[in-house]
Amino acid sequence: MFIAKVIGNVVSTQKDPKFHGMKLLLIQPYISKEGKLQVSGSSVVAVDSVGAGVGECVLFTQGSSARLTPATKDAPVDTVIVGIVDAVEVEGKMLEKP
Amino acid sequence: MFIAKVIGNVVSTQKDPKFHGMKLLLIQPYISKEGKLQVSGSSVVAVDSVGAGVGECVLFTQGSSARLTPATKDAPVDTVIVGIVDAVEVEGKMLEKP
Amino acid sequence: MFIAKVIGNVVSTQKDPKFHGMKLLLIQPYISKEGKLQVSGSSVVAVDSVGAGVGECVLFTQGSSARLTPATKDAPVDTVIVGIVDAVEVEGKMLEKP
Amino acid sequence: MFIAKVIGNVVSTQKDPKFHGMKLLLIQPYISKEGKLQVSGSSVVAVDSVGAGVGECVLFTQGSSARLTPATKDAPVDTVIVGIVDAVEVEGKMLEKP
Amino acid sequence: MFIAKVIGNVVSTQKDPKFHGMKLLLIQPYISKEGKLQVSGSSVVAVDSVGAGVGECVLFTQGSSARLTPATKDAPVDTVIVGIVDAVEVEGKMLEKP
Numbered sequence: 001m002f003i004a005k006v007i008g009n010v011v012s013t014q015k016d017p018k019f020h021g022m023k024l025l026l027i028q029p030y031i032s033k034e035g036k037l038q039v040s041g042s043s044v045v046a047v048d049s050v051g052a053g054v055g056e057c058v059l060f061t062q063g064s065s066a067r068l069t070p071a072t073k074d075a076p077v078d079t080v081i082v083g084i085v086d087a088v089e090v091e092g093k094m095l096e097k098p
Numbered sequence: 099m100f101i102a103k104v105i106g107n108v109v110s111t112q113k114d115p116k117f118h119g120m121k122l123l124l125i126q127p128y129i130s131k132e133g134k135l136q137v138s139g140s141s142v143v144a145v146d147s148v149g150a151g152v153g154e155c156v157l158f159t160q161g162s163s164a165r166l167t168p169a170t171k172d173a174p175v176d177t178v179i180v181g182i183v184d185a186v187e188v189e190g191k192m193l194e195k196p
Numbered sequence: 197m198f199i200a201k202v203i204g205n206v207v208s209t210q211k212d213p214k215f216h217g218m219k220l221l222l223i224q225p226y227i228s229k230e231g232k233l234q235v236s237g238s239s240v241v242a243v244d245s246v247g248a249g250v251g252e253c254v255l256f257t258q259g260s261s262a263r264l265t266p267a268t269k270d271a272p273v274d275t276v277i278v279g280i281v282d283a284v285e286v287e288g289k290m291l292e293k294p
Numbered sequence: 295m296f297i298a299k300v301i302g303n304v305v306s307t308q309k310d311p312k313f314h315g316m317k318l319l320l321i322q323p324y325i326s327k328e329g330k331l332q333v334s335g336s337s338v339v340a341v342d343s344v345g346a347g348v349g350e351c352v353l354f355t356q357g358s359s360a361r362l363t364p365a366t367k368d369a370p371v372d373t374v375i376v377g378i379v380d381a382v383e384v385e386g387k388m389l390e391k392p
Numbered sequence: 393m394f395i396a397k398v399i400g401n402v403v404s405t406q407k408d409p410k411f412h413g414m415k416l417l418l419i420q421p422y423i424s425k426e427g428k429l430q431v432s433g434s435s436v437v438a439v440d441s442v443g444a445g446v447g448e449c450v451l452f453t454q455g456s457s458a459r460l461t462p463a464t465k466d467a468p469v470d471t472v473i474v475g476i477v478d479a480v481e482v483e484g485k486m487l488e489k490p
Contacts, residue, residue, distance in 0.1 A: 001318075001339040001373055003304070007130065008188035010101070012157055014148055015181030016167050024099075024157070026130060026186060031336040032301065032320060040336050042129040042138050045099040045157060049370075050308055054189075059306055059318070059339060061370045064162045064260075064358045064456075068370040069310050076147075076159045076166035076180050079099055082370050083309030088320060090302035091348075105228065106286035108199070110255055112246055113279030114265050122197075122255070124228055124284060140227040140236050143197040143255060152287075162260045162358075162456075174245075174257045174264035174278050177197055203424065204482035206395070208451055210442055211475030212461050220393075220451070222424055222480060238423040238432050241393040241451060250483075260358075260456045272441075272453045272460040272474050275393055295416075295437040295471055297402070325434040326399065326418055334434050343468075344406055353404055353416075353437060355468045358456045362468035363408050376468050377407030382418060384400035385446075 001061050003037065003085055004029045005097075006054050010045050018075035023048040025081065027060060036096050037088065046079040047072050057097050059083040099159050101135065101183055102127045103195075104152050108143050116173035121146040123179065125158060134194050135186065144177040145170050155195050157181040197257050199233065199281055200225045201293075202250050206241050214271035219244040221277065223256060232292050233284065242275040243268050253293050255279040295355050297331065297379055298323045299391075300348050304339050312369035317342040319375065321354060330390050331382065340373040341366050351391050353377040393453050395429065395477055396421045397489075398446050402437050410467035415440040417473065419452060428488050429480065438471040439464050449489050451475040 004027035012024065027046050030037040037057070044060070049071035052058050058081045066072055066080040088095040102125035110122065125144050128135040135155070142158070147169035150156050156179045164170055164178040186193040200223035208220065223242050226233040233253070240256070245267035248254050254277045262268055262276040284291040298321035306318065321340050324331040331351070338354070343365035346352050352375045360366055360374040382389040396419035404416065419438050422429040429449070436452070441463035444450050450473045458464055458472040480487040 001371070002336070003339060008186060008193075010157065010183060011185040011187070012181035012183050015157070016147060018166070019181060026188060028130075029336070032322075033337075042100070042127070043131075045101060049310060059304065059309070061372045063372050065361060065370045065372045067163060067166075068312070068361075068368065074166065076163045076178060077099070078159045078161050078163045080370060083306035083313060085304060085306050087305040088302060089305070090320060095302075106284060106291075108255065108281060109283040109285070110279035110281050113255070114245060116264070117279060124286060126228075140198070140225070141229075143199060165261060165264075172264065174261045174268075174276060175197070176257045176259050176261045204480060204487075206451065206477060207479040207481070208475035208477050211451070212441060214460070215475060222482060224424070238394070238421070239425075241395060263457060263460075270460065272457045272472060273393070274453045274455050274457045295469070296434070297437060323434070326420070327435075343408060353402065353407070355470045357470050359459060359468045359470045362410070362459075362466065374468060377404035377411060379402060379404050381403040382400060383403070384418060389400075 001059050002029045004058055004060055006052055006056050006058055016076055032090050032095055044079055046081050047077050048081045050081055052081050052084055057085040059085055099157050100127045102156055102158055104150055104154050104156055114174055130188050130193060142177055144179050145175050146179045148179055150179050150182055155183040157183055197255050198225045200254055200256055202248055202252050202254055212272055228286050228291060240275055242277050243273050244277045246277055248277050248280055253281040255281055295353050296323045298352055298354055300346055300350050300352055310370055326384050338373055340375050341371050342375045344375055346375050346378055351379040353379055393451050394421045396450055396452055398444055398448050398450055408468055424482050424487060436471055438473050439469050440473045442473055444473050444476055449477040451477055
């Protein structure tokens with residue numbers, strides 16, 4: 001899993017039927033670097049399964065495991081938000097969230 | 099999932115039988131950067147499952163989940179277009195599509 | 197899926213029993229760039245399932261979906277050639293093959 | 295699998311029910327380079343299945359295989375720690391751990 | 393699949409029960425470049441399923457397919473060596489092994 005910040009919403013009307021009712025969020029992965037969470041890699045579209053919103057720091061899962069939440073069961077989904085991150089502690093210190 | 103622009107078509111005559119009747123599109127992934135959708139990464143070949151066409155902005159799924167649309171069931175396919183993207187909203191603003 | 201050129205053969209005698217009789221080809225992925233197909237990324241070893249040969253432009257599938265051709269069923273294979281590419285059309289023009 | 299150092303903890307209260315009771319660790323992948331284990335790539339969040347702690351050198355598994363430990367069965371998890379690494383030997387020498 | 397050279401051994405005592413009896417090798421991926429096999433990417437830990445040893449050139453499989461050898465069945469393993477490479481031929485010439 002990776003940590004990411006929710007940065008936006010994605011709107012799609014014409015889509016696979018299993019996507020109906022799903023909340024699609026744009027997320028930006030973060031890594032731990034020099035005591036901070038810093039941007040890393042490309043923005044990704046994830047289905048929300050935990051009530052996450054824009055601005056929050058989240059944990060997301062990719063691949064076939066992304067279909068194992070109640071929100072994504074049997075759907076053609078490869079990325080899902082599985083948790084809202086309260087804190088990341090590295091070497092005894094809480095990382096600042098960007 | 100990632101966002102991409104459909105940039106072309108791929109034609110193949112000699113192919114796995116399960117590919118017959120599939121529409122193969124060349125897509126170019128985009129990421130959110132400085133208020134715009136910008137090119138990122140390599141062009142990918144995806145099966146269309148939603149009636150997408152060249153020039154449209156789409157959402158695509160990779161891996162085993164790509165086999166979970168009616169168009170790709172049980173086929174040796176690892177990338178499928180699952181939606182046409184109407185809008186991407188970041189920090190309250192709609193991103194421009196390239 | 198990605199497009200690649202078949203650039204060589206790989207010979208292995210001591211191997212998993214399910215690999216017996218498989219043709220192993222070395223392929224070089226290509227992407228669409230400035231009206232041409234251009235080299236991108238690392239060379240990959242793929243099982244041939246469509247009668248491809250050195251010099252041909254092919255379509256290949258990765259991951260668990262690579263096991264869904266008759267040639268690769270239930271084998272420990274993660275990459276398979278699923279089609280021979282006749283043409284790639286971008287913005288109304290056929291891309292040159294390298 | 296890859297080798298990594300456990301560098302921290304991730305705390306999440308609002309999460310998928312299958313994550314309850316799981317220990318989430320932040321790990322930093324390492325590669326073998328010039329006789330040492332050196333940092334490579336992005337920090338990743340992994341579920342611990344072997345009693346690993348901060349500072350230890352571990353082996354981790356990704357993808358669907360990450361669900362095959364007793365700690366992660368059927369959970370939407372894509373990364374799990376499967377072993378604590380005692381030693382890495384390259385060309386007859388033990389690599390120094392950073 | 394990719395080609396790699398076996399460069400070392402990984403020792404782990406405290407590990408998932410399904411890893412007992414497995415031989416863990418450190419491998420370094422190679423690609424074809426300018427008539428030679430050259431280093432590319434990060435070193436990876438693979439389970440041996442074909443009797444490979446340090447210094448040999450091998451073929452390895454990743455992802456869920458890595459569980460389809462007799463040595464790795466149902467184990468939380470994502471990388472397995474499936475063959476020993478005798479030769480790689482590109483444009484009619486055998487590539488030199490590094």
